[in-house]
Amino acid sequence: MASGGKKVTVRVKPQRWYLGGFAGCMAVCFTHPLDLVKVHLQTQQKVQKGMVGMFGHVLKTHGVRGLYNGLTASWTRQLTYTTTRVGVYEFAKNKILKDTGGQLPPFYLKVTLSALGGCCGGLVGTPADMVNVRMQNDMKLPVDQRRNYKHIFDGLRRVASEGVMCAVCIEWSFCMCD
Numbered sequence: 604m605a606s607g608g609k610k611v612t613v614r615v616k617p618q619r620w621y622l623g624g625f626a627g628c629m630a631v632c633f634t635h636p637l638d639l640v641k642v643h644l645q646t647q648q649k650v651q652k653g654m655v656g657m658f659g660h661v662l663k664t665h666g667v668r669g670l671y672n673g674l675t676a677s678w679t680r681q682l683t684y685t686t687t688r689v690g691v692y693e694f695a696k697n698k699i700l701k702d703t704g705g706q707l708p709p710f711y712l713k714v715t716l717s718a719l720g721g722c723c724g725g726l727v728g729t730p731a732d733m734v735n736v737r738m739q740n741d742m743k744l745p746v747d748q749r750r751n752y753k754h755i756f757d758g759l760r761r762v763a764s765e766g767v768m769c770a771v772c773i774e775w776s777f778c779m780c781d
Contacts (some may be wrong), residue, residue, distance in 0.1 A: 623689035627681030635677050636670035642739045665742055673738030675755040676731055684728025692720035733767070734758035 631638075640657045652660060661669050695716045699708045708716070734755055741749045752758035 620690035620693045621686050624682045624686035627685040628678045631674070631677045631681055635674050638677065639670055639672060639739045642736055643743060646740050646743065661742075669742060672742060673735045676735035676738050676752075676758060679755045680728050680731040680735055683731050684724040687727045688720040688724030690720075691723045692716050695719065730759055730762065731755060734762060 636658075640654060640661065643657050643661065644652070644654065658670075665672070696708065696713070699712070699716075700706070734752065737750055738752050738758060741751065750758070750761070752761065
């Protein structure tokens with residue numbers, strides 16, 4: 604009962620956490636070329652080109668399609684990372700709203716829930732992000748060293764078969780224990 608003797612009804616909205624992933628996928632369609640050029644700039648052995656020069660280089664050597672290498676991996680990263688992050692936050696927030704009779708959680712608790720959602724999303728999204736970076740960087744490698752992933756599922760399958768995910772899990776355990 605609220606003050607004044609009125610009964611408070613809590614209406615929890617239906618969860619639409621999956622919309623965050625779809626929105627992320629739509630955004631990636633526009634930002635992926637920038638991300639690809641960023642990866643190319645970060646993996647230069649010595650600085651030879653700036654942002655505009657790298658854009659021009661990718662366009663000249665690989666065409667417009669080259670700017671979208673790894674797009675399926677970017678979509679998968681958004682669908683895994685963003686939906687998990689938003690989903691965990693919304694689920695926990697709605698549980699708190701239900702348990703407290705509709706009272707909004709304090710700021711520190713919202714921050715904590717956001718951090719928890721981000722950590723869970725990071726764990727779930729890392730494999731797709733790793734394949735994304737590999738697909739984006741593949742065109743810079745010599746032909747005999749390229750991985751030539753066909754798409755995200757091929758990349759994830761090959762990463763799993765190479766045992767790379769075990770190394771990632773070991774790294775996570777070091778990060779969590781330090």
